[in-house]
Amino acid sequence: MSKATAFYNARLIDPATDYDGPGGLICEKGLITDCGADLSSAPSGDFDSVDCQGHVLAPGLIDMRVFVGEPGSEHKETLKSASESAAAGGVTTLIVMPDTDPVIDEAALVDFIERRARDTAIVNVHPMGALTKGMKGEAMTEMALLKEAGALAFTDPRRTIMNAQVMRRLLEYASGIDALVVLHTEDPNLAGPGCMNEGELSARLGLIGIPREAETLLVRRDLTLLDLTQTAGHFSQISCAASLSVIADAKAKNVPVTCAVSAQHLALNENDIATYRTFFKTQPPLRSEEDRLAMIEGLKDGTIDVVTSSHDPRGPEDKRLPFAEAAFGAVGLETLLPVLLELVHNDHISLVQALRAVTQRPAEILGLEAGRLAAGTPADLVLIDLNTPYKFDAETLKSKSKNSPYDGRLFQGKAIRTYVAGARVA
Amino acid sequence: MTSQNDTSTDRPQTGADAFPHRHLLGIQGLTPPQIEHLLDLAETYVDLSRQVEKKTSHLKGRTLINLFFEASTRTQASFELAGKRLGADTMNMSVKTSSVSKGETLIDTAVTLNAMRPDILIVRHASSGAVDLLAQKVDCAVVNAGDGQNEHPTQALLDALTIRRRFGKIAGLTVAICGDILHSRVARSNLYLLNAMGARVRLIAPPTLLPPQAHRLGAEVFHDMREGIKGCDIVMMLRLQNERMNGSFMPSTREYFHLYGLDLEKLDCAKDDAVVMHPGPMNRGVEIDSAVADHPTRSLIQEQVEMGVAVRMAVLDTLSRRLDNGGPRR
Numbered sequence: 203m204s205k206a207t208a209f210y211n212a213r214l215i216d217p218a219t220d221y222d223g224p225g226g227l228i229c230e231k232g233l234i235t236d237c238g239a240d241l242s243s244a245p246s247g248d249f250d251s252v253d254c255q256g257h258v259l260a261p262g263l264i265d266m267r268v269f270v271g272e273p274g275s276e277h278k279e280t281l282k283s284a285s286e287s288a289a290a291g292g293v294t295t296l297i298v299m300p301d302t303d304p305v306i307d308e309a310a311l312v313d314f315i316e317r318r319a320r321d322t323a324i325v326n327v328h329p330m331g332a333l334t335k336g337m338k339g340e341a342m343t344e345m346a347l348l349k350e351a352g353a354l355a356f357t358d359p360r361r362t363i364m365n366a367q368v369m370r371r372l373l374e375y376a377s378g379i380d381a382l383v384v385l386h387t388e389d390p391n392l393a394g395p396g397c398m399n400e401g402e403l404s405a406r407l408g409l410i411g412i413p414r415e416a417e418t419l420l421v422r423r424d425l426t427l428l429d430l431t432q433t434a435g436h437f438s439q440i441s442c443a444a445s446l447s448v449i450a451d452a453k454a455k456n457v458p459v460t461c462a463v464s465a466q467h468l469a470l471n472e473n474d475i476a477t478y479r480t481f482f483k484t485q486p487p488l489r490s491e492e493d494r495l496a497m498i499e500g501l502k503d504g505t506i507d508v509v510t511s512s513h514d515p516r517g518p519e520d521k522r523l524p525f526a527e528a529a530f531g532a533v534g535l536e537t538l539l540p541v542l543l544e545l546v547h548n549d550h551i552s553l554v555q556a557l558r559a560v561t562q563r564p565a566e567i568l569g570l571e572a573g574r575l576a577a578g579t580p581a582d583l584v585l586i587d588l589n590t591p592y593k594f595d596a597e598t599l600k601s602k603s604k605n606s607p608y609d610g611r612l613f614q615g616k617a618i619r620t621y622v623a624g625a626r627v628a
Numbered sequence: 629m630t631s632q633n634d635t636s637t638d639r640p641q642t643g644a645d646a647f648p649h650r651h652l653l654g655i656q657g658l659t660p661p662q663i664e665h666l667l668d669l670a671e672t673y674v675d676l677s678r679q680v681e682k683k684t685s686h687l688k689g690r691t692l693i694n695l696f697f698e699a700s701t702r703t704q705a706s707f708e709l710a711g712k713r714l715g716a717d718t719m720n721m722s723v724k725t726s727s728v729s730k731g732e733t734l735i736d737t738a739v740t741l742n743a744m745r746p747d748i749l750i751v752r753h754a755s756s757g758a759v760d761l762l763a764q765k766v767d768c769a770v771v772n773a774g775d776g777q778n779e780h781p782t783q784a785l786l787d788a789l790t791i792r793r794r795f796g797k798i799a800g801l802t803v804a805i806c807g808d809i810l811h812s813r814v815a816r817s818n819l820y821l822l823n824a825m826g827a828r829v830r831l832i833a834p835p836t837l838l839p840p841q842a843h844r845l846g847a848e849v850f851h852d853m854r855e856g857i858k859g860c861d862i863v864m865m866l867r868l869q870n871e872r873m874n875g876s877f878m879p880s881t882r883e884y885f886h887l888y889g890l891d892l893e894k895l896d897c898a899k900d901d902a903v904v905m906h907p908g909p910m911n912r913g914v915e916i917d918s919a920v921a922d923h924p925t926r927s928l929i930q931e932q933v934e935m936g937v938a939v940r941m942a943v944l945d946t947l948s949r950r951l952d953n954g955g956p957r958r
Contacts (some may be wrong), residue, residue, distance in 0.1 A: 270902055288718070385948060400840050401840055401841055402841040402844045402845070403842070404839075404840065405839035405840050405841055405844075405845060406816075406845065407756055407757065407778060407843065408756035408757075408775075408776050408777035408779070408813060409756050409757075409776075409778075409779030410777075413840075477757070477760055478756070478760060478761060479756030504708070519733070522733060522735050522761075522954075523732060523733060523734065523735075523755075523761075524753065524755030524756070524757055524758035524761055525755065525756065525757045526755045526756060526757075526776065527755055
């Protein structure tokens with residue numbers, strides 16, 4: 203029987219209660235048993251004690267959009283390597299996408315992910331199930347059975363369901379079993395073979411562009427359907443200002459919608475592609491600086507609920523190619539927190555706002571216990587050094603794939619310790 | 629201009645900085661003096677190519693590889709001839725016979741060829757930026773012979789040489805580029821070069837065949853051909869690929885010719901001494917009428933082909949001067 207652990211001398215941040223101040227926390231048997239300002243001095247009882255030295259102690263991050271290569275592409279990333287990458291980045295809960303090989307569209311496969319994660323991963327892992335069988339956009343999966351097996355939500359993460367009737371029925375069915383539908387919104391016809399944001403830069407680079415309207419068209423359609431069916435929906439990745447304004451309008455009219463942005467779309471813009479750098483090829487594509495600033499504004503005013511890493515491991519065989527032929531995607535588990543801290547240091551958002559989008563909000567949307575500092579909730583914690591500056595080196599990534607767009611970037615602050623259920627994992 | 633004899637000693641001597649680039653990947657990044665330098669040198673090769681003895685030994689011992697991932701007849705032949713006239717050993721590799729069709733990546737192909745120690749690689753590829761990517765992975769000089777919809781620098785240079793020889797200058801001329809601008813690397817390279825040299829550029833195309841934000845690329849945009857070529861000195865036609873004609877970009881070739889095909893009647897809208905250019909290969913009756921294409925005084929199309937060899941000789945010569953002279957490589 204292990205002793206209880208006491209964290210003291212910390213700057214506690216709990217977005218769920220808007221608390222930001224000195225304090226401490228006690229956890230035992232994997233759960234937080236007590237926390238608050240009165241615990242900030244060194245404990246007197248029989249504890250394993252951790253002196254936080256004034257660093258930030260916050261709920262561990264919950265990442266709602268993570269691609270892992272297991273099963274099917276284990277050479278890119280396994281649940282084990284992804285979880286190690288997550289732990290290094292202060293992420294304690296991974297929501298993994300179902301577009302593996304095979305696709306997670308059956309209860310037995312949900313169970314497979316859960317068991318592999320239990321045996322190999324060092325952080326919490328929850329799968330999303332596919333919305334349609336084989337992600338073909340036609341027949342719905344056995345959502346209730348998948349949900350009982352542990353699927354937290356349902357999505358075809360890179361495919362848009364273009365048939366509005368199919369979409370409507372999926373939403374209606376999901377509402378009946380209280381399941382969350384996560385929506386991918388890019389019109390594949392309008393996006394065509396595009397590989398970057400459409401505009402002056404794509405014209406200059408001779409690359410086919412993806413217009414913002416490929417996203418906003420589907421955002422508008424799906425908002426209409428969410429309103430029609432009164433079903434909870436979550437947009438997995440928003441990238442442009444126009445989408446945000448229609449989502450803000452819908453929220454004002456009480457359409458049950460939430461949305462997320464990837465850290466890349468908060469930190470980078472299309473100009474970063476420069477001379478065809480394929481690590482900056484993302485889906486949706488990096489947009490203009492105006493769009494990036496609009497994303498930050500949306501995060502600030504609450505239109506955007508969640509920030510994800512959109513972690514997408516890719517090997518040289520996918521990325522060392524001409525830009526148009528290279529795969530979309532960038533790894534991001536270990537840079538999610540540094541990117542958010544960059545926004546804080548640049549005075550774009552407060553630290554509480556930044557952390558809320560990766561703790562409290564995803565937990566609320568997914569119905570998780572974690573994501574806050576309260577007695578009885580899991581002791582998933584991250585200790586954050588806010589201020590130490592460093593140059594990020596992609597070779598140091600724990601992820602099996604090193605396709606990070608941030609190699610060489612100057613960051614300030616990172617996770618220095620990560621705990622899952624009270625046990626230190628990084 | 630220095631006369632050209634078959635010795636390497638009386639090449640026009642220029643400072644090492646006249647062209648401080650290891651590769652020729654695009655017109656973007658070249659300064660007007662660097663462009664002038666290439667055109668001046670090309671002039672000497674025009675003279676040389678018109679002699680009975682057309683060979684020099686400036687590139688004697690050098691190995692050139694034509695690496696074409698996309699089919700080409702005239703560009704490949706032009707580079708091959710340019711290399712041979714300079715005394716280099718030239719080799720052609722086309723995609724059909726290479727291991728690329730066996731699934732090897734572009735970079736692996738580049739690294740493999742690099743190990744054979746060529747001096748200059750001439751590369752064409754269907755993807756924008758592919759030649760740039762390849763150039764990062766090899767030790768030799770790389771010439772872009774066309775990458776996707778990005779650039780085709782030697783085409784723009786040969787067009788510039790053709791224009792300069794006809795008009796004695798480039799600055800101040802008005803040039804209309806007409807046709808499938810969206811998919812054209814020729815249009816982009818020409819646009820950059822003509823802008824850099826002080827010409828005024830117009831783009832004429834239906835909206836479906838224009839890149840987004842075309843008006844921000846440094847050109848006036850027209851959808852009406854007659855209006856667009858009014859007062860132009862040069863009408864540059866682009867080839868229209870048949871696969872764009874199936875209703876996705878244009879309803880039919882007949883309608884395209886009606887709106888954008890260049891015939892003598894439309895050419896009348898331009899200046900009286902306006903000339904017509906085309907990078908080839910032409911689709912007669914689709915984008916250009918034979919009476920225009922074969923016009924004895926107004927069509928510069930054959931001269932463009934001749935200038936192509938001279939310009940490519942100038943490019944190969946210039947790049948070879950920056951090559952090292954043997955010894956171990958990294």
